[in-house]
Amino acid sequence: MVVTHDVVLVGGGAAGLRAAIAIAEAAPGLSVAIFSKVYPMRSHTVSAEGGAAGVIGPDDTLDEHIYDTISGSDWLGDQDAVEAFVAEAPDELLRLEHWGCPWSREPDGHIAVRSFGGMKRMRTWFAADKTGFHLLHTLFQTTLKYPEVARYDEWFVTRLLVEDGRVQGVVALELMSGRVEIIAARAVVLCTGGCGRVFPFTTNANIKTGDGMALAYRAGAPLKDMEFVQYHPTGLPFTGILITEAARSEGGWLINKDGYRYLQDYDLGQPEPTPVLRSMELGPRDRLSQAFVHEMEKGRTIDTPYGQVVHLDLRHLGARVIDTKLPFVRELCLNYQNIDPVTELVPVRPVVHYMMGGVHTDMHGATPIHGLYAAGEAACVSINGANRLGSNSLPECLVFGARAGRAAAEYAAAAAAPGSAVLAQASDEQRRLERDLLSRPAGPDRIAVIRAEMQQVMEASAGIYRDGDALAKGAEALRELQQRARSATLDDRSHTFNTELIAALELSNMLDVAEAIIVCALRREESRGAHQRTDFPVRDDDRFLAHSLVYRQPDGSCRVAYAPVTITRWPPGKRVYGR
């Protein structure tokens, strides 16, 4: 007995839930199902803090948001996609308002906005500093209005079924029972988020293991711009917990061990007592994280048991501003760092936060495989290019989640029913899970050991600054780790809620995605946005004003090709901040 749905959504965060509602509204007759390895309200959208950008103020224009996004992307964003994104974001955010999202308000009841890094106008909507939490729960509770949206909570998708160049379903494992099911589908939308867990120090939740990226990659779809990994400049040491950029937009300062606002030394403007848009602490994330490295090399950072840090100073904001605008920052600092930002300095260091790259899609979320779509952080349209601006990712999930949902619904309504040829593939996969994983003989390595080694390799070779030698070594180390992972030991042989089996599948996904990151980074011999090569320190538009597309070859190796960037009205220029 094979379960059938018209559209299968993999992932139940902002992009997946928005896609589900779009499908339920656009095509109520279609059967749509959300497969998520966690309950949807546990999805990592929940951790987003600062806000969601959308032009709303009378002094703001779509063109300004477009320009900020394109210059922020170091001109690698596709301008037609950015234009569509910026045009549709305000409507999506208003829709969330109508669905009940508790956006913070002005005293007269209108939506309030705050400034954000790299943005020339105040256009970031926020729900205090728990924006992602409120957005996710609003979306989740709204989907409950649509009983036709089926949910498979705590199901882990292990494989896409592709035959004749089109996707025809998935194989998924139910955590509670361990049973492996074939789900036939006319269209599949990947909304699984990012893969921060390939690095040792990340804001990303434990579940961010690049599952959707790996599924698409193994099914033959290319991953795009994988070398662009965003370090957020302010994570708490040890835990990697994010301290939102909103802390700086509300007026927080970054200072070194001498109490000096060091960003003034890195072409980001001059310090002023109050925040200046596109300047200093409100510069873009890539430049701020790079400035930290230089500060560290100059010996002006602070040594702690968890590495070098600088300080985020919020003390001058006072308890009232912190408690109204940044209550979560205070809660996190008190609970996890045992410090009170009202009276104490907050130690912070750059932390892996977001993948600009992802599954290659067009503006409708379509991948090169018929019937396969992707949206949100798992996808790369690309609006983020070489560096995403803070508060663009939540509206990206909404705009492109809705677009991918509508496109998948339209495709599914016209597509042929899944064929029986995929059943053979599906039984192979069922056998693989039973025989290769659950019945595997004990090997020399534990999963956690290989995972930790992979994370160290990634930090050493694909960190904020990279060079060809380190990347080549990293690629070699990853291939060895992939070998070892195939025979890693599983202590747990049971079928009921086997989290070690899931960890093994996630590790295998992460190793593939990690290799894609390294290979693309090695091939891109220039410095652009978040990809900084010390051996190729300048941007090279002649060779690399192009998207990297990495394909998995039948023998498991990677092939990298390049595709042009779409330029509409903004020819490549210099990124200027603080002036």
Added chain:
Amino acid sequence: MTDTITMQVSRYRPEQETRPTVQEYEVPLRPDWAVLDGLNHIKDHQDGTLSYRWSCRMGICGSCGMTVNGEPKLTCAAFLTDYEPGPVRVEPLSNFPVIRDLVVEIGDFLRKLPKVLPWIVRDTEKPTSEGEYLQTPEEQDAYKQYSMCINCMLCYSACPVYGLDPHFIGPAVIALAQRYNLDSRDQGAADRLDLLTHPDGVWGCTFVGECTRACPKGVDPAGAIQRYKLTAAMQSIKAFLLPRGSR
């Protein structure tokens, strides 16, 4: 200070055993380690068979609720040093069926939640082209704390009524119903009335207040329930006195 601490962890492997057992592990005692870090240390280095849920480890996803030394806690926000010298006893959340080890089945909550219509109900929807529904910060304060629920299930685990009567819809569902009832954009309070005033609704609560004490996010479900009892009482008086159209 000792450099390790004993964790006594509840184990239950339904394929191998018929009842839960307790297994002891020694884990490093570090000042910044949460109970969850201790569990991860066991899973990664000692025993890969231990099962539990966790994700964000910043107290917002609601995955890692367990019973620690008898109290429902988010294990990412409960620190080992608070349980010195040990042992730290870690058990699954009470009042739920145990799937395995520290993993409980919360399907009951997810089946109850949609029944209170936890979304904005309106007679007519205005198009987004007409902009936002105005809502002042004061109007937002009326429901805000109830919107902070992370569905972590600690309140259900703490609730003695839910422990005895699984039909009781429970603290978080009632708090979320009130989150929408008190939202100035919502017009669905009348639609939620029947379910909330059902014997399994607010009247099931005997006001023990354990839910509010257990909540890691400062939501006051007990207050929501008491307040709704008043609303419900007023509604039933109105229903008695007034013709339907004027309620």
